[in-house]
Amino acid sequence: MTSILRVLRSQSGASVAAALLALIAVAGVIVAGGFDIGHAATAMWNGSAGSAYSFFSGTLVRATPLIIVGLAVAVAFEAGVLNIGAEGQLLAGAAATIAAGLAMSNWSSWICVPLELAAGMAAGSAWAAIAGILKRRFGVLEVISTLMLNFVALFGVSYLVRGPLQEPTGLYPETLPLAESARLPVIIAGQRLHLGFALAVIFAIAAWWFLRSTAAGFRIRAVGAGAAAAASTGRVNVDRVVFGAFLASGALAGLGGAVQVTGVTYKLYELISPGYGYSAIAVALLARLNPLAVIVAGIFFGGLEAGGAGMQRDAGVPSGFVYVIEALVILGVLAVDRARVVAGARIARAPGEQAA
Amino acid sequence: MSDGAFSAFLESGVRFATPLAYAALGELAVERAGVINIGLEGAIIGGAFGALVFAGAGSVPLGFAGAALIGTLIAAVFGLFVITLRTNQIITGTAMSMLGLGLTGTLYRSMYGTAGASLHTPTIAPFAIPGLSAIPFVGPALFNQPFVTYALYAIVPAMAWWFYRSTGGLALRATGERPEAARGAGISPERVQWGAILFGGAMGGISGGTLVLAQVGTFAEGMSAGRGFIAIAIVVLGRWTPWGVAGAAFVFGAASSLQTLAQTTGWAMPYQLPLAFPYVLTLVLLASSRARAAAPAALGQELI
Numbered sequence: 285m286t287s288i289l290r291v292l293r294s295q296s297g298a299s300v301a302a303a304l305l306a307l308i309a310v311a312g313v314i315v316a317g318g319f320d321i322g323h324a325a326t327a328m329w330n331g332s333a334g335s336a337y338s339f340f341s342g343t344l345v346r347a348t349p350l351i352i353v354g355l356a357v358a359v360a361f362e363a364g365v366l367n368i369g370a371e372g373q374l375l376a377g378a379a380a381t382i383a384a385g386l387a388m389s390n391w392s393s394w395i396c397v398p399l400e401l402a403a404g405m406a407a408g409s410a411w412a413a414i415a416g417i418l419k420r421r422f423g424v425l426e427v428i429s430t431l432m433l434n435f436v437a438l439f440g441v442s443y444l445v446r447g448p449l450q451e452p453t454g455l456y457p458e459t460l461p462l463a464e465s466a467r468l469p470v471i472i473a474g475q476r477l478h479l480g481f482a483l484a485v486i487f488a489i490a491a492w493w494f495l496r497s498t499a500a501g502f503r504i505r506a507v508g509a510g511a512a513a514a515a516s517t518g519r520v521n522v523d524r525v526v527f528g529a530f531l532a533s534g535a536l537a538g539l540g541g542a543v544q545v546t547g548v549t550y551k552l553y554e555l556i557s558p559g560y561g562y563s564a565i566a567v568a569l570l571a572r573l574n575p576l577a578v579i580v581a582g583i584f585f586g587g588l589e590a591g592g593a594g595m596q597r598d599a600g601v602p603s604g605f606v607y608v609i610e611a612l613v614i615l616g617v618l619a620v621d622r623a624r625v626v627a628g629a630r631i632a633r634a635p636g637e638q639a640a
Numbered sequence: 641m642s643d644g645a646f647s648a649f650l651e652s653g654v655r656f657a658t659p660l661a662y663a664a665l666g667e668l669a670v671e672r673a674g675v676i677n678i679g680l681e682g683a684i685i686g687g688a689f690g691a692l693v694f695a696g697a698g699s700v701p702l703g704f705a706g707a708a709l710i711g712t713l714i715a716a717v718f719g720l721f722v723i724t725l726r727t728n729q730i731i732t733g734t735a736m737s738m739l740g741l742g743l744t745g746t747l748y749r750s751m752y753g754t755a756g757a758s759l760h761t762p763t764i765a766p767f768a769i770p771g772l773s774a775i776p777f778v779g780p781a782l783f784n785q786p787f788v789t790y791a792l793y794a795i796v797p798a799m800a801w802w803f804y805r806s807t808g809g810l811a812l813r814a815t816g817e818r819p820e821a822a823r824g825a826g827i828s829p830e831r832v833q834w835g836a837i838l839f840g841g842a843m844g845g846i847s848g849g850t851l852v853l854a855q856v857g858t859f860a861e862g863m864s865a866g867r868g869f870i871a872i873a874i875v876v877l878g879r880w881t882p883w884g885v886a887g888a889a890f891v892f893g894a895a896s897s898l899q900t901l902a903q904t905t906g907w908a909m910p911y912q913l914p915l916a917f918p919y920v921l922t923l924v925l926l927a928s929s930r931a932r933a934a935a936p937a938a939l940g941q942e943l944i
Contacts, residue, residue, distance in 0.1 A: 313743075317750035366730050368678075414923075422927040425940065427676065427730050428876060429926065431869050432919045439912040439919075447910060565734055602749035604861065607742025614735035618727040 299570050299577070302616030303584065309612050314601060324599040331594015332587035338594070341476035345548065347586025349374075349540045349560045351484040354567030354578040355491050356408075356536035362495060362573050363529035364508040369415060369430025370537040371561025372437035373408040377538025378545045379441055380407030382459050382552040383449060385466040385545075393465045400466060401483075401542045408538015409531045411437060416530030420523050426530075434561070442554050449552060458553035468547040480543035484582070487536065491575035504529055537561065559607075566610040569617045585610065645905075649897050650781035657893025658789045659684075659850040663867055664874035664885045665792075665799060666843025671875055672803070673836035674816040674829070674938040678733030679718050681868025682740025683711040683841045687848025689744040692859040693751075695761040695852070703761060704788070704849045711845015712838050714740055719837040723830050729940055737868060745861040763857045764788065786854040788846070792886070799882040812836060816936030819943050829943050844868065873922040879934040892918045 314324050332343045353370050360367035367373075381404035388396045414433060418424035442457075444450075449459045468478040495501035506514040507525045514520040540560060545552060567585055571577035592606040663684055670677045687707035694706025718736050721727045752759060764786045772783040803809040811832050814822035819829040847867065852859055874892055878884030898914040901907075926932070 313746065317746060319750070366728075368730065368734060418923065418927055423932060424923075424926045427678065427940070428872060429923060431678070432873055432923050435866065435869070435873075435919045436916050439916040443910050443912040559738075562734060562738060565731065566738075569731065602746045604742045604745030604749070607738045608746060609742075611735040611737075611739035611742060614731060615721065615739075618721060618732060618735075619725060622725045622727060 296572075296577070298620045299572060299581075299617065302613055302620045303570060305616040305620075306609050306612035310605060310609050313605060313608060317601070319599060319601050324595050324601050327595045327598035327601075328591035330591075330598070332591035337475065338590060340472055342590030342593070343583060343587040344481050345476050345478070345586075346589045347582040348478075348480045348484050348547065349544045349557075350563060350567050350585050351488060351579055351582030352480075352540035352543060353537050353560050353564035354571065354582050355484075355488055355575055356533045356540065357564045357568035358571065358573040358575060358578055359491060359495070359504070359536060360529055360533035361568060362508045363504045363526060364511060365526055365529045365533065366427050367412065367415070367430055367530065367533050368427060368565065369412065369433050369561070370533070370540075370564050371557060371559065372430065372434035373411045373534045373537035374541035374544075374557055374561055375434075375437040375441050376411035376541070377404035377408035378541030378552055378556050379444055379449075380404055380538070381542040381545050382462070383444075385462045386449070386460060389463040389466060391465065393469075396466045397468060397546065400546055401539060404538045404542025404545075405535040406538070408541065409535040412530045412534025412537070413527075416527045416534075419530075420527050438554070441552065441556070445553055456553075459551045461550045462546065466546065467550055468543065476548075478543075478547035480547040483539075483543060485579060487539070488575045488579050491536075495575065500525075500528070537564075540564075563610055566614050570613050645901070647777050647780055649894070649901055650777060651784065652900065653890060653894035653897040654781050654785060654789060655855070655893070656896040657889045658785070658792065658854070659847040660867060660870060660874060660892050661792055661796075661886055661889035662788075662843050662847035662850060663871035664878065664889050665795065665882065666840035666847070667868075667871045668875050668878070668880065668882065668885050669799070669812070669836045669843075670833075670840040671939055672812050672816045672880060672936055673833045674819060674936055674941065674943075675722065675833050675837060676729050676733065676872070676940045677715070677718060677736075677837060677840055678730055678872065679714075679736025679740070679868070680733075680840065680844045680871055681737040681864050681866065682718075683714045683736075683844030684848040684851075684868050685740045685744050685862070685864040686714045687711040687845030688852045688859055688863055689748065689848070690845060691849035691852040692748075692759065692761055696759065700762050700764050700853050703853050704846060707845040707849025707852075708842040709845065711843070711848065712841040715837050715841020715844065718841070719834055723833055723837070723943075726942055741862055741864070744859075748859060748861060759859065760857050761852055761859075764854050788850050788854050796882050796886045803882060813936075816938055819938050819941075833943075844871075847871075873919060876926055876935075877918065877922045879925075880936065881934075888918075891921070 311321060315321050331338055333339050353374060356370050381400045384403035385400045411433060415426050415429040418429045419426050445457045445459060451458060451460045468480050470478050471482060503520050503525045506520055507522050511522050515522045549556060567578060567581045571581040588609055589606050592603040595601040596603040663680055667680055687710055690706040690710030691703040695703025718732060721732045722729050766784050766786050769783040773779045811827045814827060815829045815832040822829055848864060851863055870892055874885055874888045878888035895914045895918050899911045902909055902911040
């Protein structure tokens with residue numbers, strides 16, 4: 285029993301336990317739904333990791349926005365900012381990226397693509413800044429403001445693809461596709477995997493280094509751990525740190541949108557995101573807000589989504605169950621965390637086990 | 641706008657507002673107890689699915705009962721995590737929304753086939769109240785609606801009375817403002833929050849049931865369409881009072897109504913504008929100090 289508690293007390297052990305709990309629960313749902321579990325598991329494997337194509341063009345392509353937006357959520361949560369508006373910030377980023385990309389249609393890739401991504405990050409950051417200002421100036425709970433801004437962003441995209449940015453025939457609610465030079469290059473020949481995945485990994489490493497090794501990163505973690513304590517040191521301007529976390533989080537979410545439209549869809553339409561901003565919360569929590577672990581958690585969920593699509597195709601299991609898994613992972617992490625607190629208290633009270 | 645069009649606009653505004661009002665009144669009780677249930681979306685879609693299953697097996701009243709039951713069950717899971725395990729309300733709520741949407745989608749497909757066969761439930765038709773429905777403009781809007789709308793005319797004053805004139809309501813408000821003081825006065829904040837969360841879930845479930853049984857007549861995946869989140873905006877816009885919430889629900893309902901009107905009459909205005917307007921209004925209102933003063937002081941905070 286003690287050894288189990290000890291495993292649960294380690295961060296990664298708890299995450300693995302939560303993921304396993306979720307997978308077992310999902311297997312239960314699949315069996316209860318009357319599906320053939322063996323058939324479903326095979327389809328899941330084939331869709332996510334059974335071949336090079338399913339891994340590189342399925343799992344990793346789907347993991348890319350999850351990792352980048354997962355980083356956005358992790359950075360915000362680390363500072364104690366409950367940004368649940370990554371979805372809206374992603375949409376703002378996607379819209380700005382497409383607008384910039386269409387305006388630069390005959391420019392060189394070397395100039396166009398970085399400018400597109402910068403536009404996406406700036407727009408995502410600006411969208412988050414609204415909630416940041418509302419919090420800083422007026423004390424508005426970011427939970428409510430970011431939620432409202434998600435809706436406004438969605439209606440904004442809906443307007444853009446039926447108005448100023450609509451393709452010229454006016455038949456479809458979408459923009460023209462980006463020119464070849466305005467797209468992210470594919471990084472493995474014959475696969476759909478694009479440069480965005482490499483960017484996701486680079487940004488994860490950068491975020492990890494930033495949070496762990498810089499003074500600004502330390503201030504973010506200090507504010508997240510206890511704003512009052514951080515303020516009482518007299519060396520941390522809590523308002524500034526929190527606002528900075530909004531901007532950084534929004535920029536990352538905007539980058540997620542930018543990478544998705546330049547690497548996968550090549551155009552803007554309303555349903556550009558199947559809820560990446562919400563799935564990213566599961567990613568960030570499963571990773572315990574550790575940016576390097578976000579890569580692993582993102583690939584895990586990317587695999588589930590790719591495998592889920594395979595299961596729907598081959599075994600008839602509805603792909604909506606991926607949301608069930610994500611929800612159960614979140615609840616599992618929360619419950620295991622709670623168990624760790626209780627277990628930690630129990631171990632601390634037992635004198636004989638203190639040394640362990 | 642002609643008189644007939646205006647009357648139709650009001651009527652559909654009330655129709656759109658009805659499920660929103662149920663969800664928002666439920667969320668109102670929860671927030672007055674100091675809890676934000678951002679997972680109400682899960683209770684609404686669960687209620688819609690429950691309405692399909694139970695009304696299909698029996699009748700419209702059974703459908704509403706089933707909707708309330710499923711909504712309450714989903715809220716009970718939320719309560720278990722937030723009150724018993726003391727997990728973060730926002731993160732738990734987000735998970736409950738995803739769970740409700742995912743689970744109903746999966747169950748719907750597995751119970752009724754992958755194509756999503758066109759199932760139709762019995763529905764309740766509008767019932768014109770003789771005399772009152774003949775009042776110009778507001779008559780048809782307020783008094784030519786299904787019974788579920790009329791029930792609101794009793795629920796809103798009842799909630800307003802209960803909040804401010806009963807000991808239960810006092811306990812609820814005390815828990816949302818100063819839980820430690822409430823505890824000192826012999827009130828169990830946990831029990832109050834449990835009661836509010838279960839009530840909120842039942843109201844969310846009825847909201848989903850209304851969509852199926854009084855409006856669409858069938859279930860569709862994701863048909864709650866963000867109403868759980870809209871409810872949170874409505875509570876803010878209604879400044880945390882029952883009458884205010886009822887009025888704010890109509891503002892959101894009217895926005896949807898205006899959008900349909902704009903699309904059918906071909907106005908030059910982008911139809912997204914009236915849809916986005918209530919959200920922007922909510923944000924602006926939040927920035928005013930009076931609105932913040934109206935919010936329960938302990939909203940979203942963990943009990944000590």
